[in-house]
């Protein structure tokens with residue numbers, strides 16, 4: 001089975017975890033669950049037979065739904081974006097402020113902006129409008145695109161737009177959840193609240209850990225990722241097996257400090273060896 005390339009570039013994407021530490025992922029389960037879906041790197045790497053996929057980002061979930069039901073329609077609209085993007089200087093901003101109506105047009109807009117905006121970021125203003133400026137990339141259509149294959153994989157999944165708690169509280173024994181929330185630590189080394197606090201607060205991290213405890217009590221299995229920080233270790237120390245994995249840094253300012261970033265992985269309800277290759 002060859003890996004499917006994720007369609008979207010997503011902050012905190014876990015392609016590196018799937019390719020460097022595949023042994024961390026449980027293989028025995030009936031249903032795969034991913035409640036912080038984002039770019040869905042793990043789902044596309046594992047290609048489970050049955051899945052429940054969700055995210056709080058409604059545009060993201062609507063995009064996957066449209067690719068699932070009309071992959072060719074979305075792809076042909078993306079091809080139009082590709083040619084106009086190269087033709088007109090201000091095309092990005094024109095599309096950014098447009099309000100398409102059909103699911104395929106909305107999905108094509110979402111993918112187009114994701115591929116051409118600054119650093120593939122997703123950020124909205126207080127009115128919920130996407131406000132990331134244009135980036136330097138001009139490739140709207142990628143060599144790896146195979147929307148029909150993506151559609152077949154998504155066809156075996158239920159897609160939900162919801163908060164993680166609604167989804168995880170429905171999960172039962174036989175489910176394996178890959179849980180990759182936005183990272184927040186209680187405090188950084190200087191005692192200040194860390195980045196992402198507004199997006200996903202420390203209270204959300206506590207709510208998530210409580211949810212995982214309930215899921216474990218019902219017989220569920222989970223792999224959780226988070227920042228390698230003492231506050232996170234304390235959250236999960238009585239829930240599962242905690243290990244650290246390192247990834248090469250992709251952010252320039254991080255690279256200057258050091259080449260590798262440590263991340264935390266917690267396995268719940270099963271054992272896995274961390275054996276970096």
Ligand SMILES: C[S@@+](CC[C@H](N)C(=O)[O-])C[C@H]1O[C@@H](n2cnc3c(N)ncnc32)[C@H](O)[C@@H]1O
Nearest residue numbers: 010012013014036038039040041056163164180
């Ligand atoms: C670190 S990203 C997941 C990245 C993904 N694993 C990948 O490989 O691309 C975290 C995701 O959590 C979503 N999210 C943030 N708060 C959430 C919440 N309360 N419930 C569900 N999803 C949430 C964000 O929209 C984002 O897509």
